[in-house]
Amino acid sequence: MNIYKVMPDLSNERQMRLWYQGIRKQWSAADLDWNAPRRIVSDKLRDQLGRVLTPVLTGEQSALYSVSGLIPILGHQSQVEAQFYLTTWAVDEARHTELFARYFKRIDREPLAIRRFPAGYLFQSRIASKDPAEWLAGVLVSESMAQVVSHELKECDLDPVLSDICSGILEDEARHLGFNHIYIEDQFKALYADDVIAAEEKADSLRKRVEYVMEGVPPIINALSEEMKDIGIDIEKIQYTLDQVAKDRLEKAIRGGRNQALGKDKPIEEPEVEAARL
Numbered sequence: 001m002n003i004y005k006v007m008p009d010l011s012n013e014r015q016m017r018l019w020y021q022g023i024r025k026q027w028s029a030a031d032l033d034w035n036a037p038r039r040i041v042s043d044k045l046r047d048q049l050g051r052v053l054t055p056v057l058t059g060e061q062s063a064l065y066s067v068s069g070l071i072p073i074l075g076h077q078s079q080v081e082a083q084f085y086l087t088t089w090a091v092d093e094a095r096h097t098e099l100f101a102r103y104f105k106r107i108d109r110e111p112l113a114i115r116r117f118p119a120g121y122l123f124q125s126r127i128a129s130k131d132p133a134e135w136l137a138g139v140l141v142s143e144s145m146a147q148v149v150s151h152e153l154k155e156c157d158l159d160p161v162l163s164d165i166c167s168g169i170l171e172d173e174a175r176h177l178g179f180n181h182i183y184i185e186d187q188f189k190a191l192y193a194d195d196v197i198a199a200e201e202k203a204d205s206l207r208k209r210v211e212y213v214m215e216g217v218p219p220i221i222n223a224l225s226e227e228m229k230d231i232g233i234d235i236e237k238i239q240y241t242l243d244q245v246a247k248d249r250l251e252k253a254i255r256g257g258r259n260q261a262l263g264k265d266k267p268i269e270e271p272e273v274e275a276a277r278l
């Protein structure tokens with residue numbers, strides 16, 4: 001039987017702020033102009049885009065599954081503010097899944113089958129976890145990748161519909177990464193205040209987790225490098241994101257929690273969502 005806390009205290013102000021942002025900033029696939037003229041006419045470019053967007057669609061769908069799965073887990077842990085926020089995160093990932101599913105139809109292509117593209121599916125299986133902090137550490141890699149790929153696709157300016165999809169997703173991803181920071185920072189603030197050795201051990205386990213998830217990315221890039229280059233995606237920028245950005249974000253969140261527990265630092269004053277932009 002599930003046991004619910006009778007009265008959520010809702011005292012985590014930063015998580016509550018993000019929850020309001022998550023509600024207020026909703027938008028829908030129906031807001032886009034799907035009748036905009038189709039600029040991508042060559043069969044070759046459609047084929048290439050269909051391959052490059054395969055891990056994107058897979059990523060959105062897996063995010064929808066994992067976020068939805070964590071909503072009851074956070075509830076059971078009485079982390080109600082985080083649970084609230086994840087309901088909006090799940091809506092975001094459902095919208096992203098719909099957008100790319102519809103986009104595949106627009107270019108008249110299908111995503112690659114698992115047997116033709118195992119790297120994309122194996123990467124997602126590395127992220128799955130029922131522990132919120134562990135899952136969020138792995139998600140730092142996939143969300144940072146989603147952010148840089150959306151940015152690159154928008155810059156390529158291939159099709160107004162794709163650019164609009166990517167602009168909207170960039171806004172949503174900044175919120176997701178903002179929550180990721182706040183949640184991990186809060187966890188480490190509590191852990192360091194309670195037991196420094198246990199906190200250091202947890203920090204190391206999350207660092208290993210990020211490394212483990214990152215190892216799943218190069219096979220995806222290798223499988224799609226030709227298509228990405230032809231489309232105009234900057235592979236070096238993606239590589240840099242892989243090597244640095246996700247790790248830096250994790251360190252910043254751990255450091256923030258530790259400093260707050262030791263009374264050295266206040267939570268970052270700048271809006272977390274702004275800080276999570278590329």
Ligand SMILES: [Fe+2]
Nearest residue numbers: 060063093096
């Ligand atoms: Fe997404």
Ligand SMILES: [Fe+2]
Nearest residue numbers: 063143173176
């Ligand atoms: Fe996301």
